[in-house]
Amino acid sequence: MTPWPTDRLTALLGIEHPIVQGPFGGGASSVALAAAVSGAGGLGSFGAHALGPQEIKTLVDALRAATDRPFAVNLWVPQPTEVTNVDLVPHIERLRPLYARTGSTPPARVTVQNFDDQLQAALDAAPPVLSFVMGVPPAAALESARAKGIRTIGTASTVEEAVALADAGLDAVVASGSDAGGHRGAFLRPVEESLVGTFSLIPQVADAVDVPVVAAGGIADARGIAAAFALGAHGVQIGTGFLNTVESNASAPHRRALNSDGARRTVLTKVFSGRMARGIANRVTRDLVDAERDVPAYPVQNALMMPIRRAAADRDDPDHLNLWSGQAAPLTHETTAVEYLTRLVREAQARLGG
């Protein structure tokens, strides 16, 4: 087998191929997907930011039972911009037509998981890899992870964030370009000034840090893998391509959208959760476009939109659903995770082997 141009990431994580499955935080992760990716030699991931401590323990047990290879559990580091004490009335009023159209009702309360408890549960469960988005995890947790032999991966959307993560001692850094789908993880500056395209971000991060760099955002085929290596990455993280496999928990309307012409038109929007995220443009992103600057921050807007999103998924209604997608969706097609990963490896090695 042709060697990859660098084995720094594979050696660090104990995996065969330098391909990480992007973690999906909003319910689209599945144990079956993570286990399939890890079993085929990549690094499967599971987004656990919505899970409570006991659920995290159960998750890690399930992943360990499903694969004997390394896998990652992903958490969101909380941000100081999160708000819980706002007057909800005007924000509920703005969404009134959406509740009506989807037959849903505003939530009675806003709840959010306690990060410290999640983190402690994850450290206790000791998955092979703990990955983070949205910030720098606490020093004590990184210390504890090192002591337990857990590898840690941070996620940066700017050079400044990559340096902060490397300085804090994360073992590897995902450089997540603005081509990526789902939530942006900007944490040092306003997200509007932290949107760097994947093509521009990778070489600048590679120049700035000494840890292995995992390129993310817009990568879905062998061309993208070869390009990421050319730009200086040591591995790639692929989200949307794995979201579009049969093993993911993507809903039927989400899946249809990923495989439609509409997937060519993604937008960055705060209206689904109060944090900026990339998804396929639909009725909600267009109807609420003028509210982008007015919606309350995460987790409030997320809680207000949750009944609408759940009802839309139940009603098979893509118009009121968060259709997270990276900009490479048109390069993907529905397949199994093993078939997809195997083909990526074969075609990338053919290109990179020269």
Added chain:
Amino acid sequence: MTPWPTDRLTALLGIEHPIVQGPFGGGASSVALAAAVSGAGGLGSFGAHALGPQEIKTLVDALRAATDRPFAVNLWVPQPTEVTNVDLVPHIERLRPLYARTGSTPPARVTVQNFDDQLQAALDAAPPVLSFVMGVPPAAALESARAKGIRTIGTASTVEEAVALADAGLDAVVASGSDAGGHRGAFLRPVEESLVGTFSLIPQVADAVDVPVVAAGGIADARGIAAAFALGAHGVQIGTGFLNTVESNASAPHRRALNSDGARRTVLTKVFSGRMARGIANRVTRDLVDAERDVPAYPVQNALMMPIRRAAADRDDPDHLNLWSGQAAPLTHETTAVEYLTRLVREAQARLGG
């Protein structure tokens, strides 16, 4: 010399290296820069959208006198969204503090060049290459260009636009990812739904059209050239890297900004011209951030801001200047165009020759 992986673009344009200098529309182009790039084997360009017909004739004469190699003259195709009949009072009021701070005054009138006259002048002057942004040039003009042996290049920000340009008969297509600096050229859909990162855009355009594809946006060093070829491009267009050469007409404060840490933080903004463009975040983009959706369309906002921009350039004041920059600015440094191009070619050939 190691051959490039494809000679489709070089053969089409009659150039030695598949490297196009991005055209700068706002006064930063120079005959010296275009001639230096063409003389060193690339394709020099000059952005002529602000010039009148007689100035275009004079420009082409000057370029022809300065180099015997192929060069490009670039025009903006007008868009139906352009407006000229709006109530200027509220818009001037919004800018009142900026006029005051820069010691400038609102303009007496809004003027704009007539595109048909510009195009006829360009066809009469018959430069080796005519390139376009913002739309599909008229069929009769393309017919006339073909008859005169003028090569034509269109610029796409989406797959749909690339297909429209190829179908219209343009000889090559620049696929301009959202990493690129200056004005976005989206013309088929709202610009907010037409912002595709370079990494994602190139392979999708390469799959969709049969003409040579020139990758643009975020490319500034040999890694970017190798990655662009890996993604399926036949050549690259480099804007900011050439803007940062001594031959460009970039103002002193603009140049300082390109070489500062601030260049890591670019934003897409409509406040300078009424059309979305990427530049380095500064006082104007921050002060007017809430006006993004309210400023009048090009050319009105452009005319209202012109006195402020001119005064800022005269006063060496980067706070009130449009600091156009792509997201690869931190990969560039001030040098001469020939040195820069020669180094790009040498290092890219070393990587691509394998």
